Amino acid sequence: MHDLCYSPRFITSKSMMERHEVIFPISSSKDASPIDVKPGNASNIHAKKAELFLKTIRKETSKQKGGKEIMKHRYVFQTRSQIDILDDGFRWRKYGEKSVKNNKFPRSYYKCTYRGCNVKKQIQRHSKEEQIVETTYEGVHIHPVEKSTESFDQILRNFITSNQLYNVTAM
DNA sequence: CGGCTTTGACCCGCGC
DNA sequence: GCGCGGGTCAAAGCCG
Numbered sequence: 001m002h003d004l005c006y007s008p009r010f011i012t013s014k015s016m017m018e019r020h021e022v023i024f025p026i027s028s029s030k031d032a033s034p035i036d037v038k039p040g041n042a043s044n045i046h047a048k049k050a051e052l053f054l055k056t057i058r059k060e061t062s063k064q065k066g067g068k069e070i071m072k073h074r075y076v077f078q079t080r081s082q083i084d085i086l087d088d089g090f091r092w093r094k095y096g097e098k099s100v101k102n103n104k105f106p107r108s109y110y111k112c113t114y115r116g117c118n119v120k121k122q123i124q125r126h127s128k129e130e131q132i133v134e135t136t137y138e139g140v141h142i143h144p145v146e147k148s149t150e151s152f153d154q155i156l157r158n159f160i161t162s163n164q165l166y167n168v169t170a171m
Numbered sequence: 172c173g174g175c176t177t178t179g180a181c182c183c184g185c186g187c
Numbered sequence: 188g189c190g191c192g193g194g195t196c197a198a199a200g201c202c203g
Contacts (some may be wrong), residue, residue, distance in 0.1 A: 094176055096195055109194070113174085122194095174202095181196070185188090 075137045078126075090114075090141065092121065103127040117142045 092110035099106045105125040111117040119139035125131040 093174080095197095098193060098195095101192065107193085113186075174203105176201075177199085178197100180198105182194085184193095185191090187191105 057123070076134065078132050078134045080131050080133075090119075105130075112139075112141060114141070114143050 016043050067128050091113040093113045094108060094110050096109040098109070103124070104127050107122055107124040110121045110123065117139075119137065121138065122136040124134050124136075126134060
């Protein structure tokens with residue numbers, strides 16, 4: 001049940017949304033009714049909707065060696081922000097940067113610094129809408145949040161509460 | 172000195 | 188096989 005430590009629910013927690021302007025679904029998707037949550041305007045309904053959306057992404061699979069399909073823990077979401085790196089409470093080490101085709105902004109690659117924890121994330125700014133930052137998480141943390149600022153303790157507390165409420169699924 | 176970025180090289184899968 | 192695009196490595200350098 002390491003999933004307790006980190007899941008899409010964490011990203012979509014009400015307090016996370018209060019800190020960052022989160023946009024669901026991502027604007028490249030076909031869904032006609034994006035949820036654009038302004039900081040300080042996040043409700044449980046927003047969190048619930050976003051969570052439902054993330055669940056659909058969650059079904060993404062990838063082929064492993066031998067052709068076996070495995071479930072990918074890969075969650076993409078967008079925030080509207082001047083700052084590229086949103087503070088999610090985990091410690092990240094940058095390990096690469098690449099320019100991608102048809103995009104004037106480079107993509108940055110980060111790894112979670114916790115020993116043995118293999119979670120990665122990619123951060124990329126939109127070339128069309130420059131104020132939008134797209135963050136991709138891959139993997140599940142094997143440990144709780146490391147950074148513990150006062151404000152973040154609150155987020156963590158809410159996060160744990162919502163996990164207890166929603167009966168978390170492992171894997 | 173330790174932890175982190177930077178940055179070019181390397182690697183790998185895919186389409187031609 | 189080759190080149191391209193994208194992901195990762197790792198040496199060097201920066202900074203507290």
